[in-house]
Amino acid sequence: TWTTGNVIEEQVAAIREQVGGSRAICGLSGGVDSAVAAALVQKAIGSQLTCVYVDHGLMRKGETEQVEKDFVAATGVQLKVVDAQERFLAALAGVSDPEQKRKIIGREFIRVFEQAQAEIIAEAGPGEPVEFLVQGTLYPDVVESGGGSGTANIKSHHNVGGLPEDLEFSLVEPLRQLFKDEVRMVGQELGLPEEIVQRQPFPGPGLGIRIVGDITRERLDLLREADAIAREELTAAGLDRDIWQCPVVLLADVRSVGVQGDGRTYGHPIVLRPVSSEDAMTADWTRMPYDVLAKISTRITNEVSDVNRVVLDVTSKPPGTIEWE
Numbered sequence: 001t002w003t004t005g006n007v008i009e010e011q012v013a014a015i016r017e018q019v020g021g022s023r024a025i026c027g028l029s030g031g032v033d034s035a036v037a038a039a040l041v042q043k044a045i046g047s048q049l050t051c052v053y054v055d056h057g058l059m060r061k062g063e064t065e066q067v068e069k070d071f072v073a074a075t076g077v078q079l080k081v082v083d084a085q086e087r088f089l090a091a092l093a094g095v096s097d098p099e100q101k102r103k104i105i106g107r108e109f110i111r112v113f114e115q116a117q118a119e120i121i122a123e124a125g126p127g128e129p130v131e132f133l134v135q136g137t138l139y140p141d142v143v144e145s146g147g148g149s150g151t152a153n154i155k156s157h158h159n160v161g162g163l164p165e166d167l168e169f170s171l172v173e174p175l176r177q178l179f180k181d182e183v184r185m186v187g188q189e190l191g192l193p194e195e196i197v198q199r200q201p202f203p204g205p206g207l208g209i210r211i212v213g214d215i216t217r218e219r220l221d222l223l224r225e226a227d228a229i230a231r232e233e234l235t236a237a238g239l240d241r242d243i244w245q246c247p248v249v250l251l252a253d254v255r256s257v258g259v260q261g262d263g264r265t266y267g268h269p270i271v272l273r274p275v276s277s278e279d280a281m282t283a284d285w286t287r288m289p290y291d292v293l294a295k296i297s298t299r300i301t302n303e304v305s306d307v308n309r310v311v312l313d314v315t316s317k318p319p320g321t322i323e324w325e
């Protein structure tokens with residue numbers, strides 16, 4: 001019979017057998033899959049695992065702390081945090097095209113991750129080869145990609161301590177037989193924080209693709225505040241299960257006139273995009289209570305400077321995508 005206890009026991013044994021006395025690396029994204037995969041591997045091989053978290057500065061309020069503090073406290077995992085905020089901001093300066101943003105974020109992410117990887121390899125003791133890379137691949141991903149797996153060739157751009165040009169890793173994929181809801185159950189059983197286990201989908205490029213216009217630190221801070229207010233009120237209203245995800249978008253290139261406090265303002269609109277969906281392929285805008293929308297709107301315009309208008313996106317997918325970029 002299928003129980004989370006059985007799955008954990010089985011996977012722990014399989015991971016121990018696969019990794020043996022070697023070392024493994026796992027990238028954490030803040031999402032459910034990488035967190036549960038890392039927690040399983042940690043349970044199996046403990047300090048032979050090192051996790052890497054690249055802080056690209058595009059996460060929502062509190063999310064980096066969740067990984068750095070709560071996840072580490074819950075699992076005891078060995079974590080290397082790379083603060084790459086300046087690097088990402090510099091690479092993204094002046095870029096407003098969505099696909100360009102994605103390309104830059106993806107490229108910088110790989111570079112930073114590989115550098116951290118090389119450092120971990122250089123620090124490992126003799127007789128402790130770092131041969132394994134942990135990935136949070138789920139069953140639907142396996143089916144979609146035709147079932148292939150095995151090794152990942154990772155090109156090393158950084159010649160740290162005479163490492164070979166091409167490093168080859170075998171993949172450890174302890175979630176390959178699981179669906180998303182099962183992964184959440186396993187995560188819960190492993191004692192991971194609720195905020196991580198129940199997290200709604202959030203794009204890899206993060207808030208970078210929720211600023212329509214170019215990305216600056218000020219705009220990120222502003223969007224982080226507005227997003228935190230929306231999430232807080234949606235949770236307080238008990239709507240987290242009804243809503244698949246709710247992107248909060250800053251229209252940085254748009255200004256509108258408002259009247260606030262002592263007079264006229266010329267600020268930016270924030271868009272709320274609550275959607276209901278089964279798989280993100282199609283979606284509908286969520287008919288959520290007006291009083292919750294009113295509360296979010298009042299709070300954002302009162303508490304976030306430079307925002308004088310909140311608008312609701314009432315477009316289904318198709319024709320609109322879930323994200324604005």
Ligand code: XMP
Nearest residue numbers: 102201202203204205280317321322323324
């Ligand atoms: P769209 O906007 O295409 O989004 O309707 C569908 C789902 O995918 C997420 N999304 C992304 N996830 N990298 C990601 O990891 C991306 O570049 C990206 N773009 C969209 C989106 O949040 C939604 O869940």
